[in-house]
Amino acid sequence: MSTKEQADRIExxxxxxxxxxxxxxxxxxxxGHAIAKAIEFNSDDVLQVEQGSLYPALHRLIKRGxxxxxxxxxxxxxxxxxxxxxxxxRRQLAAETSKWDKLAAAIARILRPAG
Amino acid sequence: xxxxxxxxxxxxIERETxxxxxxxxxxxxxRYAAVRKFGNVTRMKEExxxxxxxxxxxxxxxDIRLGFRMLRxxxxxxxxxxxxxxxxxxxxxxxxxxxxxxxxxxxPYKNPQQLIVMKQNDSLPNVTDIQKQAQAFSQGxxxxxxxxxxxxGTEPVQVRIGLVNAGFLETLGVQPMLGRxxxxxxxxxxxxxxxVVSYPFWQTYLGSDPQAMNKEVLLDGNSYTVIGVMPASFVxxxxxxxxxxxLWVGYPGAAAYRGVHFxxxxxxxxxxxxxxQAQQEMATIDHWLAERYPAEEKERKTHLVSLHEWLVGDxxxxxxxxFGAVGLVLLIAxxxxxSLLMVxxxxxxxxxxxxxxxxxxxxRLIRKALTESVLLSVLGxxxxxxxxxxxxxxxxxxxxxxxxRLSGIHMDTRVLLFVLVVSVLTGIxxxxxxxxxxxxxxxAEALKESGRxxxxxxxxxxxxxxxxxSELAVALVLLVGAGLLIKGFSRLRSxxxxxxxxxxxxxxLQLPATRYGEIPKQTQFRRELLTRLxxxxxxxxxxxxxxxxxxxxxxHSFVIDGRPPVxxxxxxxxxxxxVMGNYFQVMQIPLRAGRDFTALDREGQPLVAxxxxxxxxxxxxxxxxxxxRIHWARDEGPxxxxxIIGVVGDVKHSGLNQPTDSAxxxxxxxxxEAWRRFMTLAIRARDASPGLVEEVKRQIWSLDGQIPVxxxxxxxxxxxxxxxxxxxxxxxxxxxxxxxLILAAVGIYGAMAYAANQRTHEIGIRTALGAQRRDVLRLxxxxxxxxxxxxxxxxxxxxxxxxxxxxxxLFEVKPTDPATFAGVAILLAFVVLAAxxxxxxxxxxxxxxxxxxxx
Numbered sequence: 001m002s003t004k005e006q007a008d009r010i011e012x013x014x015x016x017x018x019x020x021x022x023x024x025x026x027x028x029x030x031x032g033h034a035i036a037k038a039i040e041f042n043s044d045d046v047l048q049v050e051q052g053s054l055y056p057a058l059h060r061l062i063k064r065g066x067x068x069x070x071x072x073x074x075x076x077x078x079x080x081x082x083x084x085x086x087x088x089x090r091r092q093l094a095a096e097t098s099k100w101d102k103l104a105a106a107i108a109r110i111l112r113p114a115g
Numbered sequence: 116x117x118x119x120x121x122x123x124x125x126x127x128i129e130r131e132t133x134x135x136x137x138x139x140x141x142x143x144x145x146r147y148a149a150v151r152k153f154g155n156v157t158r159m160k161e162e163x164x165x166x167x168x169x170x171x172x173x174x175x176x177x178d179i180r181l182g183f184r185m186l187r188x189x190x191x192x193x194x195x196x197x198x199x200x201x202x203x204x205x206x207x208x209x210x211x212x213x214x215x216x217x218x219x220x221x222x223p224y225k226n227p228q229q230l231i232v233m234k235q236n237d238s239l240p241n242v243t244d245i246q247k248q249a250q251a252f253s254q255g256x257x258x259x260x261x262x263x264x265x266x267x268g269t270e271p272v273q274v275r276i277g278l279v280n281a282g283f284l285e286t287l288g289v290q291p292m293l294g295r296x297x298x299x300x301x302x303x304x305x306x307x308x309x310x311v312v313s314y315p316f317w318q319t320y321l322g323s324d325p326q327a328m329n330k331e332v333l334l335d336g337n338s339y340t341v342i343g344v345m346p347a348s349f350v351x352x353x354x355x356x357x358x359x360x361x362l363w364v365g366y367p368g369a370a371a372y373r374g375v376h377f378x379x380x381x382x383x384x385x386x387x388x389x390x391x392q393a394q395q396e397m398a399t400i401d402h403w404l405a406e407r408y409p410a411e412e413k414e415r416k417t418h419l420v421s422l423h424e425w426l427v428g429d430x431x432x433x434x435x436x437x438f439g440a441v442g443l444v445l446l447i448a449x450x451x452x453x454s455l456l457m458v459x460x461x462x463x464x465x466x467x468x469x470x471x472x473x474x475x476x477x478x479r480l481i482r483k484a485l486t487e488s489v490l491l492s493v494l495g496x497x498x499x500x501x502x503x504x505x506x507x508x509x510x511x512x513x514x515x516x517x518x519x520r521l522s523g524i525h526m527d528t529r530v531l532l533f534v535l536v537v538s539v540l541t542g543i544x545x546x547x548x549x550x551x552x553x554x555x556x557x558x559a560e561a562l563k564e565s566g567r568x569x570x571x572x573x574x575x576x577x578x579x580x581x582x583x584x585s586e587l588a589v590a591l592v593l594l595v596g597a598g599l600l601i602k603g604f605s606r607l608r609s610x611x612x613x614x615x616x617x618x619x620x621x622x623x624l625q626l627p628a629t630r631y632g633e634i635p636k637q638t639q640f641r642r643e644l645l646t647r648l649x650x651x652x653x654x655x656x657x658x659x660x661x662x663x664x665x666x667x668x669x670x671h672s673f674v675i676d677g678r679p680p681v682x683x684x685x686x687x688x689x690x691x692x693x694v695m696g697n698y699f700q701v702m703q704i705p706l707r708a709g710r711d712f713t714a715l716d717r718e719g720q721p722l723v724a725x726x727x728x729x730x731x732x733x734x735x736x737x738x739x740x741x742x743x744r745i746h747w748a749r750d751e752g753p754x755x756x757x758x759i760i761g762v763v764g765d766v767k768h769s770g771l772n773q774p775t776d777s778a779x780x781x782x783x784x785x786x787x788e789a790w791r792r793f794m795t796l797a798i799r800a801r802d803a804s805p806g807l808v809e810e811v812k813r814q815i816w817s818l819d820g821q822i823p824v825x826x827x828x829x830x831x832x833x834x835x836x837x838x839x840x841x842x843x844x845x846x847x848x849x850x851x852x853x854x855x856l857i858l859a860a861v862g863i864y865g866a867m868a869y870a871a872n873q874r875t876h877e878i879g880i881r882t883a884l885g886a887q888r889r890d891v892l893r894l895x896x897x898x899x900x901x902x903x904x905x906x907x908x909x910x911x912x913x914x915x916x917x918x919x920x921x922x923x924x925l926f927e928v929k930p931t932d933p934a935t936f937a938g939v940a941i942l943l944a945f946v947v948l949a950a951x952x953x954x955x956x957x958x959x960x961x962x963x964x965x966x967x968x969x970x
Contacts (some may be wrong), residue, residue, distance in 0.1 A: 032123060033130040051131070052154035055124065056162040059117075063166055080126055081119065 017057050019100070022085060022093040025067060031080040032058065058083060066092050120163060128153055178486035185487060189459075193491070195861065196455050200495025202854055203448025204537060205502025210441040210847075211533055212507045213434070222422055223348060225288025230422035231382045231393065232352070239280060239362055240373040241404060241412070242380055246282065248400050251393035253385045256282030257378030259362070259369075260354040262625050262793070263335040264823040267320055273625060273823035274316065276334060277356030278365050278378075284311070284345075286383050287352075293317075294328050294343035302361040304370070309360070310339035314347040316357040334358065334365075336629035352422060353379055374411035374749075381422065394419045410683055433844050436921045440596065440851040443589045447855050449541050450589075451862040452495075454582045456488060458869050485543065492542025513843055580902060583866045587906025588913055590852075590859035591943055595914040596921060597852035598935040600845045603926040607841055612834060613766035613775070614663065615703035619799050619830035621662045622811060624822060626792040637792060638718060638784045640818060645696045647814045653801035657696030658783070662795040663768045664833040665826070668692070669791075672748035673779070675734060676756065686748040689730060690768060690778040693786050693794075699725075699763055701799045709741045709761030716760075717784040724757040728765050730777035745779070757781065770837050772926050797830075844924055856946065863902065864950040871895050871954035875961055883963040891959045899951030906947070907940050 024030065024038045035058075036051045061067045066089030072082045085093070128149050135145035153159075186193040224230060237245075237257065246255050258279045265274040277283075281302035284291075296311050310332060312321065321327040321341070331338045339360060362370045362378075369375050384393055401415040470480060631637050641658060648656035661667040672686035681687075698704075699711055707728060716723050724745065731740050740762060746754035757779075765775040783794070800807050808827055815822055835842075871878075878891055918930035928935075 031126075033127045036127075037134075050154040051127065051152050052124075052156060052159035053162075055120065055159055056166055059163045059166040078126065081123055 019096045025085040029082040029084040182487040182490045197495045199448050199451045201498035201502050203445040204499030207441045207445050208503030209506030229384045232422045232425045233380045234418040236376045238373050238375050239370045251388040251396050252382045254286040255382040256280050256286045257380035258283050259377045260356050266333050271821050271823040273825040274357040277359040278362040286381050289349045291343040292346040304363050306364045308339045309342045311343040311359040317344045432923050447586050447858045450582045450586045489542040579866050584906040586859045586862050588910035590855040591910025592914045593852045593855040594939040597848040603928040604841050604845045607926045610771045616830035622796045623826035655701050655799045657698040657701040658794045658796050660693045663766050664837045673745050676744035690776045692780050693783040695783040701797050705764040707762045716782050722757040723760045725761040725780040727778045729775045733777050860946050867951045868954040871958045879963045888959040892955050895955035903944050903947040
C-alpha cells in the first residue's frame, strides 16, 4: 500500500461505523467478517475499517438493542455469530439516514453554490 | 456474549487469512496481513469489554488504589495533612456537640417554644391572680425548692422538695411514668398530703418498686402518700428536686403570703399570642396588682423571657466565642491543608502536564486529583471523628457544675453530618487547586520548565504566601482572645474574697420544724453543738446562715433611725446573715472598726449588729455607723432596733466576679425569725484530716440523731467552683490557641521549607558567585519577615474588630488590652522567625556543586 493510497482512505468515525453496520445489516443477517468486507466493498475501499474496531461497535449496538445475534453454522460448517437488525435498529437507521442526507445536502450547497 | 469474543475474533482472522490465500498470498504472509488489518487485538477486546462494564466505577477504584499508593509513598505529607484536618475537624465536632446540646436543642418539655419564664420570682397569690387574668397564657405554675429531711432510710438525709402548685407539672407538659400528678382539687389549703417523686428518689429510696404507689414517705416529720413517679428524663428547668408536693399542703404559711416572692414561675403561651403581646398584657396586670396591693406589689415590674433563652442565657456568650474560636481553628487547618495540597501540586505538576500532553481528558485529571484529596479529607474526617469523641468526653470532664445540661450531650447524627460535609467540602475545594493550575498551564511552557527552574513559580508562591499570612492572622486573633481570658482569669483568681479559705470546711444543717419550731430550742442546739466542736483539738468552729459562695443569701428591707421616712415597699435592701461563735475569726474576715460579737451579745440583751464596709459606703458615708440604729422594715409589732457595734471587711458573697452587696450580721441567738432553722458550719482545722467530717457528724448526731447533714465542702472547693465557668472558658480557648499556634507554626514551617528548597538552585549559584552565609540567611529570612509583618498587622486589625464581642467574658480586662496584643504579636513573630530559621540554616549549608545539579 502506498502512502497516497492511505491518504485517500478516511478513518472511520465511531458514529459513522455504527450507521454503516446498520446499513449493511439491512440487506440481511451477516457474520462479523462479512460485515467488514461489505463495508469495505461498498465504499470502494475508500472507507478503511480497522477490522478489529468492528467488535466494540457491534457490542455497543447490541447493548442499545439496535441489533440482535444468534449462533449459526456458516459455509464449510463453521460456527459463527450472525447479527440481525432489530425493528428498533431499523428506525434508528432511518433517522440517521435522513439526518445524514440533510447534512450532506447542506455541505453540498455550501461547496457548490452555483450548482 | 463476551465469552465468545475470543472465538469470534479468531474466526474473523481465519476468514480474512483464507480470503488472502485465495487472492494468492503465501499462507504465512496471508495470516500476517489479516492480523495487521484487524489491528490491536488486546485493545479491541478491552474496548469491547468497556461497552458492557461500569467503566466509571472501575476507574474510580483505580483512582482510589492509585490515591492510596501515592499517599503511602509520601507518609510525611499524608500524616501531616490527615493530622491537620483531624485536629481542625475534631475540635470542631467536639465543640459543635456541646453547642448543639446546650444552645441548639430546646429544653426537654412539650412544645418548648411556647414556654415562658418570669425573670422575677413571684408569690402564689399573684400566680393565681395572673392565671385568672392573663389571656396570653393557657397554663402557668411555679416551684420553690426547699430542703427537708427524709427519715425513711437508715440515716436521716436531706432531700430537695419542690413546693409546687398544680399548674407546674401540667405547664411543662411532662407525663408521670407511674401514677398521676397532683390535681388542682388537691392543691388547696388542708388538701391531702400527696407526693410525686422523681425517678432518682424512686430508685434510691423506694427500691424502684413498681408498686410504690400509696407508699408513705416521711418528710420533716410529716407523712406523705406517693401518688406518682416522674420519668428519668424529667428535670425541673432550673433547680432539681427529689419530691414534688403542693405548696398549700407542704408550706401553707408561705402559700398565703402575697409578699413572699419565692416561686420560679413558668407559663405556656397560647399559640395565637406572641411574647411581646404577653409582655404587654403582663404590664397591665402588674399595674392592677400594684394598685390593689400597694404594700406588697408597689414596685412590680415583671419581665417575661422564653424558657430556652432563660436556660442558655448566661452561657451563650461563652459558647459563641468558643464556636468562633473553633471556626478559626478549622480555617487554619484548612489553610494548612490547602497549602500542603498546593505544594504537592507543584511537585506533581510535571506529571499532570505530561498526562495532559499525552491526551488525558481534563475531566479524568480532575477526577484523579479529587479522588486523592477527597480520600485525604475522608481519612482526616474519620481521624477527626476519633478526636471529636475524645474531645467531647474531655469537655464533659472539664464542665463546670453550672453547665448541668451538658450531661445529656453525645455526638448525634447531625454532628456527624456536619463533620462529613466540612471534611469533604474541604477536600473538594482545595483538591481543585492542582488541576486548576495544570489546566491553565501552557503545556509546552511547562515541559520546558521541567529542565531547570531558577526561580520558584511565582503564582503558586504568592498563593501560598497569602495562605500562610492569613493563617498567621487568624492564629493571632485566637491567641489574643485566649490571652485576654487568661489575664482576666488571673485577675479574678488574685481577687481577695474577703476571707481566708485555707483549711476551712463547711457543712449545711437544717433543724426539723417538728422539734425545733421555736427559737430557744434552736439556740440551745446551736450553742451546744459549737461548744462540743470547739472542744475538739485544733478545731475552731462557728456558724452562719449562708456561707459565702454557697449560692444562697436572704435580703431584708431595713430602716435607719433618724432618717426621713421612706415609702412602704421602697425601703433599701441588704443581705442579712446570722452568725454564732467567732465567725469573723474563723473566716478571718478583718474587723475594721468597733468590736466583734461576744458571748454576752445573746438573747435578752440589747440587740446588736455588725455591718460590712460596703454598707458604710452606701448608707453611712457622712456619719459614723457605730452606734447608729436600724430595724427590719417588716417587723411585726413595735420595731426591734439593732445598734451597730462594728464594721467588718467586705466579702465576695455571690462570686468573685460579682460586686459586694451591703450586708448586716446579727447574732443567731437574738434572731426572731423562727423559719431560719438552717445554718452552715464553718470549721477551721489546723490540719484538715479526712476524719474531721466524720468526727463533726458524730458530734451532731450525738446531740440529735435525726438531723440531716448536707453540702460538705472545703471552702477552697467553693472558690474553685465559683471560678469553674471562667476556668472552663479559659482552658478551652487556651487549648484552641495552642492548637492554632501549632498548626500555624507547622504551616509556616512547611511553606518556608518548601520555598527554601525551591530556591536551592538559586542559592547554589549565589554561593558559587561568592555570597556569604549571612547573605543566604538574609535572603530566606526576608520572606519570613514579610509574612510575619503582614500576618501580624492584619491579625491585630482582625483582633481589634473581634475581641469586643467577648467583653462580657472578661473580668477587669479591656478587650483592647495593649499588653496582651503586644505579647501575642511578639510571640508570633518569634514563632515565624524560628520556623524560617531552620530551613534557612539548611539553605546556608548547601554545597554549591550539589545545588547546581539539583532540580
